[in-house]
Every structure is written in C-alpha cells, then in structure tokens.
Amino acid sequence: MIEAVGLTKRYGDKTAVYNLSFQVRPGAVTGFLGPNGSGKSTTMRMILGLDNPTAGQVTIGGHPYRNLPNAPRQVGALLDAKAVHGGRSARNHLLCLAQLSGIPARRVDEVLGVVGLHEVAKRRSSGFSLGMGQRLGIAAALLGDPQVLLFDEPVNGLDPEGILWVRNLMKALAAEGRTVFVSSHLMSEMALTADHLIVIGRGQLLADMSVQDFIAANSAGFARVRTPDTEPQLREKLASALTEAGGHVMSEQDGALRVTGLPLPGISDIAHDTDVRLWELSPHQASLEEAYMRMTQGAVDYRSTVDQKAGLMQPLPPGAQPPMPVPGQGQPDWYAPPSPQQGGRPFAMQPGQPGPYGAGQPPVGAYGAPGAPGAGAPNPYAQQAPQAPQPPQAPAQAVPSTPEQPVAVPAASVPTESAAPVAAPAQPAQQPADLTKPEDAR
Template sequence: MIEAVGLTKRYGAKTAVHNLSFQVRPGAVTGFLGPNGSGKSTTMRMILGLDMPTSGRVTIGGHPYHKLPNAPRQVGALLDAKAVHGGRSARMHLLSLAQLAGIPARRVDEVLGVVGLQDVARKRSKGFSLGMGQRLGIAAALLGDPAVLLFDEPVNGLDPEGILWVRNLMKRLAAEGRTVFVSSHLMSEMALTADHLIVIGRGQLLADMSVKDFISANSADFARVRAPEPESRDKLTAALVEAGAQVLPEPDGALRVTGLTLPRISDIAHDADIRLWELSPHQASLEEAYMRMTQTAVDYRSTADRRHGFQAPPPGLPPTGPVPPNWGEAYPALPGEQPNPYTTQRDSKDVR
C-alpha cells in the first residue's frame, strides 16, 4: 500500500504539492487524475524517492522508498518511456536493470514476451516508436515482479490494440492483489480501467473515492428532450417548468431536463399536444464529472481567437459572427448535484 500524509513540495516560492494525504490500496486500480501542472508527476516522483518532500511523508508498505530492501523487486514504475539509452537494444536495457537488482536473466525474456517486444528484443531502442517505448517501459516496471506498480500515462502512443492490452494488464495486476497506481488524462480509459480515483488540482486533494461515487457527486442525471419547432420547444419548456422540472437548453437545440421522470415528461408533452423527436435518459460520464470538478483548478485556458470572422467566408457560405463572450463556459450548475466534501473555496494565493 502507498500512503501519503501531509505531503508538501515547494520549489522556491512555488508550491507544487500542498498538504496531500491519501492511500492507494492493493487489489484495485487507482486512477490519479488532475489538470496539467496539478502536481501529479511531482507526487509520483516523491513516492519513488526521486524528489524529497518539503514536509510530510510518503511510504510504501510502511517504509520510505529509499529504505525498502531491494526496492526494484518491490516497486515497479513507468514515469518516462524515453528514459532509455538509445544505443542499447531492448534486451540489453532490461538485462542491465535486472543485473543491478539481482533479477535472473531469464526474467528479461519473460517480460519482453509479456509486452510483445520479443521480435524486436535485439534492436536498438533509438529506432522504437513512442508506443514501442511505452511497452519497453512497462516491461522494465514488471521486471522484478513487484507488488506495487506506478504508471504515468501508460497508454501514450499506443494503438487501440495496445490500449486494450494495457487496460487488461492493469486489471489483471490488481486482481492478483497488487497495488496499481495509474496517472492518465484519458478519461474514457480511466472509466474503463480504474476502480478508485484520487483527483488533485493545484497540488491539493479534490477527491478520493470510487469512480461511481465520483460521477454521482459531480454530476446529475438528466433527460434529453427534443421538439421539432422552436415554438413547440418554448411551449414544452414552460409546461415542464410549471410541473417542477429544471430545464436548460443544449447547444444543438435539445432540452436538458432534471427533476422529472421520462414517463412524466412524455405525459406532459402529450397533454400539451407537443410532438417529440427525442426523449432519452442521459447518465453523466467520468469526463463530464471530472470537468465539473476541476474547472476552477485549470491553469491554462484557451481564449477566443480575435481574428475569428475577420476573413471573408468562401463564396456561397453565410458570414460568421463573432464568438459569443461566454464561449467555453460549459458545465453550468445542475440541480440534483451532490455537494463534494473535497471541494472548498480557496484563496488563489494559497497555492502558487
């Protein structure tokens, strides 16, 4: 098990991680999420003893990484797939790591087979694609058959077959009782892989809960309703609001309705003599819940291009107007969302 208590890391006046406490338990895949610059990589480096905390502590199995006997046989990690000498073959790279950790040479060929690199084992790694480099990094992490594994963006550069393979590998490792800690920006993949989530923003803990609880706490299920004409849509909106629903317009002209069941919405439309083109339930995705949770913890935001609309459109196309001022401000607060115990109002001066 990995345990962090009051973990803080400062670089001069900049605080990368602030008072971070969490546990990563064995037997489950724990996803580690957060925007760019939130402190994920710094946290992983502190877990592995590559950076020392300014205050607080982090332990693996009750011990700091540098005090673990033969740590490579207890902890495996993939932080940077490019951290390989390009002149070495895949096999020689793994063999040198095995010799340093006292791991039998036969294990090198075993992990090369596990990651699918046995046919290129004697080729120099400088010719490897990004996906091949990821596979080699995963092989290095598995080399000592460790009980604790950390992966930073393990599917980066992999094709769909490789992504599926990594997903199944993570699940299998966790099913064997290992501690698996995975950092990723791919929400769709985390939704399929992770059992538990630790989410940080600007170096501070935002959430520590199961995937199911995280989605429930940061989203609300709703119904999508579409009527054929604007007049009928306005009439339907008024009828639904009168019945106690909360209604928000969608960009494509549909309505987002909360507070009423689908049969009730259908009855209201029927009573108002409104024909429906769509009436469908919608359950929030992990991506939607994550975006709602972290929207105030993002350091880098795009703005509208001021040149948008300056150039004349091609012949036959209508002119485009300016981007509305609230472009990009998605995720309005929805009725029915549960308050998240980790979300608090913070002074932006607290973490720099």
C-alpha cells in the same frame, strides 16, 4: 498499499504539493488525475524516493521506499519512457536492470514477450518509436514481478491496439491483488480502466472516490426529450408544462429539450396529460471528462485565451447541488488561498485555522481562487461564499505603507501601469554645474 499523509513539497517559493493525504489500495486500478502542473509527477517521485518531501511522509506497505529491501522486486514504475541508454538493445537494457536487482535472466525474455517486443529485442532502443519505448518502460516495471506498480501516462504514443492492451494489462494486474496507480490525461481511457480516482489541483486534494461517485458528484443528470419536428407548437407546449411542474428546460441545437429537475416517469406523465406525443425520452449522465472539467476548472494554470470548451465552464442547472462542499465555507474566518503563480507562500492559513484537510475533502478555493485563470468564469456557488478576507501573511510582492493603503497586498492587487503609481519620495532639486570649479569641469 501506498499511503501519503500530509505530503508537502516546496521548491523555493513555489509549492508543488500541499498537505496531500490519500491511500492507494490493492486489488483496484486507481487513476491519478489533475491538470498540468498540479503536482502529479512530483507526488510519484516522492513515492519512489526520488524527491524528499518538505513535510509529511509517504509509505509503501508501511515503509518508505528507500527502506524496502530489494525495492525493484516490490515496486515497479514507469515515470519516463525515455530514460533508456540509446546504444543498448531492449534485451540488454532489461538484462542490466535484472542483474542489478538479482532477477534471473529468463525473466527478461518473459517480460519482452508480455509487452510484445520479443521480435525486436536485439534492436537498439534509440531506433524505437514512442510507442515501442512505452512498451519497453512497461517491461522494466514488470521485471521484478512487483506487487505495487506506478505508471505515468502509460498509453502515451500507443496505437489503439496498444491502448487496449495496456487497459487489459492494468485490469489483470489489479485482479491479481496488486496495487496499480496510473496517471493519465485521457479521460475516456480512465473511465474504462480505473475503479477509483484521486484528483488533485495545484497540489491539493480535490477528490478521492470511485469513478461512479465522482461523475455523480460533479455533474447533473438530465433527460433528453424530443417531440415531432413537424409540430413545433407541441414542443413549446411541453416546455411550458415542464417548467410549471418545477423542471428546468433548455433547448438543444437539434431541436430536442434538455430537462433537469424531474424524473423520467414524471416527464412522461406530463407529456401524456398535455396530449403531446414524444419521439424520444432518454436519460443522460455526464461523462468522466465533463465531470473532470467541472471539478478542475478553477485549478487550471494554463488556459488558452480563446477557450473552445467554454461551455464546460458554465454553472450547473438550477436545482443541481454543488458537487464538492468547501470545508469552512461561510464561516467568518474562511478565505480562499491565492494561486501559486502569485509567489510567496500561496497556502498561508488563518491563525487558529486547522491546516490539513482530510482525505476526500477538497481544498478551500477550488473554484475561482483569487488570481486563478478561471476566476472570471461563472461560478454557481459564488452566492454561498462570503467575501474572502486577506490572509495574515503577505505574499512576496509588497508596497510601502500609506494611510490609504494596507501594509502588504497580494500580487494580483499590485497597481498596474494604468493605475495611479505610488508616490515616490521627493528628490532635492539638482543645481546647475559651475564650470569654474575643477570638479564640475570634469
């Protein structure tokens, strides 16, 4: 089992991971999700002892990785498939790793067969495709037959057959009672592979729950209703009846109705009472991708100026519950920490405010944090949040104190070119040069 407690990592003034606590249990495939730059790779490096945490600790089976005896036989990892000497063949690369860890040479041929590289075992790895390099990296992770496995984007570059093979391999390893921790950006694949999810954003924990619970908590199910296309008046009649019954009705592009707030039997009864024929009445649940996009929309640091997925950033329909309650929201001393892009100490806390957030609780400001790229998007929960007071500690950028201006302001509040600049101290008037003096003549 992998256990992280209060894991924090800072690089200078940038906080990559902050107060991260979670457990990866054996017997299940645990997906590790988060936007680019959220700290997933940094967390995996700290698990494997490649980076030292600034605070907190992470253990494998109750011990830090560096204290494990013959760690390659207990933990296997794929973090970078390109970390291979290009002049070595696939077999020689694995043979070197086996000799360093005291693993029998026959195990090399076994894992080559498992990953399907036995026919190219004598080829130099420099000539491997991206997918072949991924298979070689997976073979290196399986070499010591470990009980704990970590994979960072294992299906990157694989063809559909290879993706299916990796999916079945992960499930088979978990079924044997092993701990399998997989990081991936392919939501459709995670929905088919993972049993449990750990989602982070800007280095903080956003969710720690099963896939089914995650989708249910971050999406609103709806019913799709279709009436005869030749009788549009029936659709309007049904929409009015459903609205009067407390449902929320939206029209889709193909003419169907999307209904929330009413159960399917209730919709059927209303249609029967209003004498409206139905061509379709079916339940729909959001996909993992839609739930993930809604959860992480406020934690994305890199967003296109023309976001083609703007529809996924819209608020939930009326009546839908907020997916993840924010701890402390609504309290007098509550505030949302600014984005790490503002520099300084992005996660400064109020005096007396408890610092760590427990596992499974999202960080404050997961939606529309000040300075976040998604701060301008519609937020269905903004009416519940009071105006956030300024954190007690100033970020890196500050301006001189004036009677009308506080001592320090966040980076997002520093005046721009269009704003009135801060008045500069008056300079003494420069006297014209006297060319009769030797020093002025020079």
